[in-house]
Amino acid sequence: MNTSSGRSGGRGRRRGGQRAPMADINVTPFVDVMLVLLIIFMVTAPLLVTGVPVELPESRANALEQPQEPIEITIDQSGTTFIDGTLVAPSELPPRLEEIAGAQDAAKPRQIMLRGDTSISYGQMMRVMGELNRAGLNSVSLVTTGSSGEN
Structure with missing residues (x-):
């Protein structure tokens, strides 16, 4: 049907x-x-993910816009310094920074990103910052991890 x-x-x-x-x-x-x-x-x-493993401190600051790739200087938990992932002995740091400063374009200097592990001393960080200043590299940013802002 x-x-x-x-x-x-x-x-x-x-x-x-x-x-x-x-x-x-x-x-x-x-x-x-x-x-x-x-x-x-x-x-x-x-x-x-490549680089030196460090535990960064937290901050509520916003990220910066970068027109070109910055130079990354890292101080790990043992106090060892690295420039763009390459180990640098303490005695080699001043000449390497002067070499970087000499290669910079005066009109557009490259940003220096300084990363330091939370366990290093203030003196170790200031030693590297002093060498950066002595070499004439004054455009330095301290890298931190983002914070949720609960403090």
């Missing part, structure tokens, strides 16, 4: 016996590709 008032009871059929195009989208291949990309990202993301 056909109760569809003269229409064909078959789903997806047009008049004349032709099949209508299927309106459903198969998302399984899309999900598979996205899962593969997620796995690739999860595996490679830890490898992209």
Whole structure:
């Protein structure tokens, strides 16, 4: 008994016996590709982080806009100094900073980002800042981690 008032009871059929195009989208291949990309990202993301591991102090200050890549000077928890990830002996620090200052463009000096571990002494940080000042590198920013502002 056909109760569809003269229409064909078959789903997806047009008049004349032709099949209508299927309106459903198969998302399984899309999900598979996205899962593969997620796995690739999860595996490679830890490898992209390079540098010297330090525990930075917190601050509520906003981040600065940088027109060019800054020079990064890091003092780790043992007091060892690194310039752009390269170990620098204490006796080599003044000549390296003078070399950096000599290569600077006077009109647009590069920003110096100074990172110091929370466990180092104030004197160790000031020793490096004094050498930066002596070399004429006065555009220095102290790097901190963001704070939630709960203090």
